[in-house]
Amino acid sequence: MTHLPILPILLPSLVGILLILPPFANHLRMQRWFTLGALGVLVIIAIELLMTTDQSPLIYILGGWHPPFGIMLLADRLSALLVLLTAVLAFCAALYGAAYEETTGRFFYPLFLFQIMGINGAFLTGDAFNLFVFFEILLIASYALLIHGGGKEKTKASFHYITLNLIGSAFFLIALGTLYGTLGTLNMADMSNRVTTLMPSGQIIAKAGGMLLLVVFGLKSAMLPLQFWLPKTYAAASAPVAALFAIMTKVGLYSIYRVFGGIFGETAGSLAFMAHGWIWPLAIATLVFGMLGALAAPSLRLLTSNMVIISVGTLLLTFVVNQGNALGAGLYYLIHSTLVTGALFLLADQIRVQRGNAQDRFVVSRPMAQGKPLGILYMIAAIAVVGLPPLSGFIGKLLVLQGAVEPQEQTWLWGTVLVSSLLALIAFSRAGTALFWHLSGSKPGSETAHPLQWTAIVLLLSASPLLTIFAGPVTEFTDRAADDVVNSHEFVLQIIDQQEALHSDGH
Numbered sequence: 001m002t003h004l005p006i007l008p009i010l011l012p013s014l015v016g017i018l019l020i021l022p023p024f025a026n027h028l029r030m031q032r033w034f035t036l037g038a039l040g041v042l043v044i045i046a047i048e049l050l051m052t053t054d055q056s057p058l059i060y061i062l063g064g065w066h067p068p069f070g071i072m073l074l075a076d077r078l079s080a081l082l083v084l085l086t087a088v089l090a091f092c093a094a095l096y097g098a099a100y101e102e103t104t105g106r107f108f109y110p111l112f113l114f115q116i117m118g119i120n121g122a123f124l125t126g127d128a129f130n131l132f133v134f135f136e137i138l139l140i141a142s143y144a145l146l147i148h149g150g151g152k153e154k155t156k157a158s159f160h161y162i163t164l165n166l167i168g169s170a171f172f173l174i175a176l177g178t179l180y181g182t183l184g185t186l187n188m189a190d191m192s193n194r195v196t197t198l199m200p201s202g203q204i205i206a207k208a209g210g211m212l213l214l215v216v217f218g219l220k221s222a223m224l225p226l227q228f229w230l231p232k233t234y235a236a237a238s239a240p241v242a243a244l245f246a247i248m249t250k251v252g253l254y255s256i257y258r259v260f261g262g263i264f265g266e267t268a269g270s271l272a273f274m275a276h277g278w279i280w281p282l283a284i285a286t287l288v289f290g291m292l293g294a295l296a297a298p299s300l301r302l303l304t305s306n307m308v309i310i311s312v313g314t315l316l317l318t319f320v321v322n323q324g325n326a327l328g329a330g331l332y333y334l335i336h337s338t339l340v341t342g343a344l345f346l347l348a349d350q351i352r353v354q355r356g357n358a359q360d361r362f363v364v365s366r367p368m369a370q371g372k373p374l375g376i377l378y379m380i381a382a383i384a385v386v387g388l389p390p391l392s393g394f395i396g397k398l399l400v401l402q403g404a405v406e407p408q409e410q411t412w413l414w415g416t417v418l419v420s421s422l423l424a425l426i427a428f429s430r431a432g433t434a435l436f437w438h439l440s441g442s443k444p445g446s447e448t449a450h451p452l453q454w455t456a457i458v459l460l461l462s463a464s465p466l467l468t469i470f471a472g473p474v475t476e477f478t479d480r481a482a483d484d485v486v487n488s489h490e491f492v493l494q495i496i497d498q499q500e501a502l503h504s505d506g507h
Helices: 004-019 028-053 077-097 108-124 128-147 152-183 188-197 200-221 230-236 239-245 248-263 276-296 300-324 327-354 371-386 392-402 407-436 451-469 471-506
Strands: 058-061 072-075
Touching: 004 028, 004 058, 004 072, 004 108, 028 058, 028 072, 028 077, 028 108, 058 471, 072 077, 072 108, 072 471, 077 108, 077 239, 077 248, 077 327, 077 451, 077 471, 108 128, 108 239, 108 248, 128 152, 128 239, 128 248, 152 188, 152 200, 152 230, 188 248, 188 471, 200 248, 200 276, 230 239, 230 300, 239 327, 248 276, 248 300, 248 327, 248 471, 276 300, 276 407, 300 327, 300 392, 300 407, 327 371, 327 392, 327 451, 327 471, 371 392, 371 407, 371 451, 392 407, 392 451, 392 471, 451 471
Parallel strands: none
Antiparallel strands: 058 072
16 A cells, blocks of 8 residues: 555654754754755655546555545545645745744744645545544644734734634534434545435435535635635735645635535435535625725735635636536636735735835835836736736636536626626736835835745746646646546445455455
């Protein structure tokens, strides 16, 4: 049995533990380079995992207890893709943080690694209860990372963030208890099999548990009306943390894909697509709220935070359009939006530092010491995130629009996505004018970006032209990854059937 599926969880957890022990605990420089080294290795592991799962899914059985009773990790194209995305984003965020003043605390890097462990675990688990466990790991680490460095705004944002997520965790447990009592299992592949055999009374209870999970995952993914925590939380976080948080909403979206595309998907009988009727209007409302928030944003960090909400609405639409057949296009857009918004959070921080008291607010300020290169990077990021040609945002949105085949779907999807792009263009044009043209005086500040910070921003932004150049093979892969929402469960069920057959033969 290959140990590849557990390595993205094991590596950050072991290195994180190592960094809180002597002699690393009191040596920040050693912590930084060990973290960067571990994340570099994680990128390599994630690439190998992606290449391996493109041939066949991998199942990792912990403790020798076979599914559906034992703890199982499932690595398929979809989970491997998101693990690689997390690794690349985390490496660039840590690279930026290596020269960042707010990462000077002794526990920043261990917490950073523990959060990556939780995120990777959520992507790789094949069990709904362990999805809850990994959710709690990544959330506990994010609580500490959010407030790291102190300050009034961070304290206020963290209070709201922690309170809402604790409530969400309680609902998560109630939902899991309801589903376990009804289905008798929390292995997601086994749940997808047993949900088809429920009696009408059991279907009502299972539907109640499933819809409660939609509330929980809606909170995690910032789906309206549970999105109000996100803008100020992301804007208050330090730059490396905010960049890493760009993947956090994708954990909630991934959970929606697995639960409502796999367990309650097309094979669920009378419960098939039970959440789609709710997700449709909520996705559109999320997009509309993100548009309004982007237009009203007084700073670049808040503008970027609202772009995260817009991307959530778009990705939810790809999940329900054409009964989920547009999900492959959504995954391409997910890769693009995660990396570009991560770069924007880092870029917003550098603009904040170089503008002095004006920070990243859209007000008159002194010139920036590195205004020209920052302006060029801002223009590239804006073109990419808005969805203008020739960068990946344009291709991603074009693929999303092509996913709608029914006239009613086309009306809602085309209208909402195109209007949101237009308003995003207006918002970023206004922001760029305020940040780079509305200047007071001629003497720039003295603060400049560290070479590591430039490298991190450029690496993330380079993903957009690369996604454009390799759009063909990437979209072919994302289409196959979208199919794994259902196909991987069928693969696991075959393993379960084989184990049951062996068990029967043994007796």
